[in-house]
Amino acid sequence: MKVVALGGVFLFLTIIYAAPSDVFGQQNAQRKLKTTDKQLVQRQLDILKLYKLINQDCDCTTAIGISKNYVLENRNEDYTNTQAYEEFLHVYQKGMLPKGHIFSIHRYAHLKQAIALFKVLYYAKDFDTFYKTAVWAKDNINEGIFVYALSVAIAHRTDTYGIIIPPIYEVFPYSFFDSAAVEKAQKLKETWNHAQDDKLHVIDANYSGYYLNLHPEQVMSHYTEDIGLNTFYWYTNIFYPSWLGGPEFKLKNDRRGEQYYYLLQQLLARYYLERLSFDMGEIPFIDWDKPLETGYYPSLVYPNGLPFPSRPNFAPLSPIKRNWGQSWMWKSKFGYSQMLVKDYERRIADAVDSGFIINKNGNMVDLYTPEGIDILGNLIECNPDSPNQRFIGPIEVFAKLLVGYATVPLDKYHLAPSALEHFETASR
Numbered sequence: 001m002k003v004v005a006l007g008g009v010f011l012f013l014t015i016i017y018a019a020p021s022d023v024f025g026q027q028n029a030q031r032k033l034k035t036t037d038k039q040l041v042q043r044q045l046d047i048l049k050l051y052k053l054i055n056q057d058c059d060c061t062t063a064i065g066i067s068k069n070y071v072l073e074n075r076n077e078d079y080t081n082t083q084a085y086e087e088f089l090h091v092y093q094k095g096m097l098p099k100g101h102i103f104s105i106h107r108y109a110h111l112k113q114a115i116a117l118f119k120v121l122y123y124a125k126d127f128d129t130f131y132k133t134a135v136w137a138k139d140n141i142n143e144g145i146f147v148y149a150l151s152v153a154i155a156h157r158t159d160t161y162g163i164i165i166p167p168i169y170e171v172f173p174y175s176f177f178d179s180a181a182v183e184k185a186q187k188l189k190e191t192w193n194h195a196q197d198d199k200l201h202v203i204d205a206n207y208s209g210y211y212l213n214l215h216p217e218q219v220m221s222h223y224t225e226d227i228g229l230n231t232f233y234w235y236t237n238i239f240y241p242s243w244l245g246g247p248e249f250k251l252k253n254d255r256r257g258e259q260y261y262y263l264l265q266q267l268l269a270r271y272y273l274e275r276l277s278f279d280m281g282e283i284p285f286i287d288w289d290k291p292l293e294t295g296y297y298p299s300l301v302y303p304n305g306l307p308f309p310s311r312p313n314f315a316p317l318s319p320i321k322r323n324w325g326q327s328w329m330w331k332s333k334f335g336y337s338q339m340l341v342k343d344y345e346r347r348i349a350d351a352v353d354s355g356f357i358i359n360k361n362g363n364m365v366d367l368y369t370p371e372g373i374d375i376l377g378n379l380i381e382c383n384p385d386s387p388n389q390r391f392i393g394p395i396e397v398f399a400k401l402l403v404g405y406a407t408v409p410l411d412k413y414h415l416a417p418s419a420l421e422h423f424e425t426a427s428r
Contacts, residue, residue, distance in 0.1 A: 103144025245384035257377025311405035359387035
């Protein structure tokens with residue numbers, strides 16, 4: 001894989017015009033193309049500028065003017081959901097994750113703030129209000145929260161239909177290219193003189209196993225660290241976030257639970273095929289009571305210079321050994337990940353074996369029906385459409401916290417999440 005460093009980044013928007021039918025043949029099922037209108041093109045350009053130089057404030061003239069003059073307070077009439085608007089103001093005034101700090105969607109405090117920002121963007125009364133709110137948010141909200149909330153809002157608002165969210169590897173390249181490639185790019189930037197050197201520079205980037213190989217399983221890094229795969233997984237969780245749903249957003253009509261189950265099944269099947277092609281055999285079973293044999297060193301670094309946590313070979317998962325020397329018991333459920341994963345796993349197995357689950361109202365829900373696989377997927381994901389989120393909690397979240405092997409954070413704003421705690425790096 002290669003990273004190309006250019007003197008400037010140019011945006012080309014391709015507008016596709018309807019072509020004569022004889023080009024595609026006379027088949028009835030031919031694809032119909034529609035000319036993009038100027039309004040959509042302008043909106044696309046405005047949105048893309050918000051993702052540019054994400055660690056800096058808005059730099060275009062229009063956005064700078066909005067950022068200086070737009071005040072979010074006292075604008076109840078600009079949002080169709082007053083409660084969501086007031087909740088965001090409360091969260092913002094109370095204090096949010098500062099800019100420059102690392103954001104993780106799997107940490108409850110961060111998730112709560114991201115949801116609050118998403119809702120105020122989602123319930124903006126029109127696109128103009130939405131865009132002004134987004135410009136304000138870029139200059140005032142943490143970069144990770146901003147990109148996540150804005151992307152989910154674009155994916156679900158009706159007036160942003162057709163707008164393309166830029167590839168996440170262009171927005172956060174630190175999550176896709178190892179620290180060696182990042183270091184080379186930074187050195188090139190420091191010494192490069194555009195006036196004297198306008199030629200193309202190519203930086204070689206590689207998978208984590210080329211420099212440091214901790215375990216034979218690392219031969220699979222060509223697949224697990226694939227940029228396309230990790231980008232796809234990020235997009236999937238933008239269109240179907242685990243926290244979004246219920247009567248408010250009606251994702252249940254998409255059979256989201258079945259889609260979630262099918263996605264995991266297909267990812268696992270493809271991973272198994274890759275293992276067979278390298279003669280790696282069956283996928284090892286994880287025993288939560290025994291040390292995890294396979295270590296992982298991601299070779300990634302955060303924009304603030306903090307390295308991604310690594311996991312040693314034969315890493316113990318028990319809470320005592322896992323959290324030795326760290327004050328973890330009173331801070332959050334983080335330190336209890338092993339026990340929670342085991343509890344939720346057993347409850348899921350019991351529900352499947354018994355054929356039913358007791359919902360939050362105490363009623364029995366049959367799993368052996370045509371809708372059963374959808375219900376089971378909702379249960380495992382623990383989304384708002386799950387029959388009982390309290391009984392079967394977010395097993396995926398706690399499993400990622402456990403296996404990712406990140407240390408217990410100092411507080412909710414100072415943490416170093418593992419690769420598993422970001423959708424764009426979770427497949428690694």
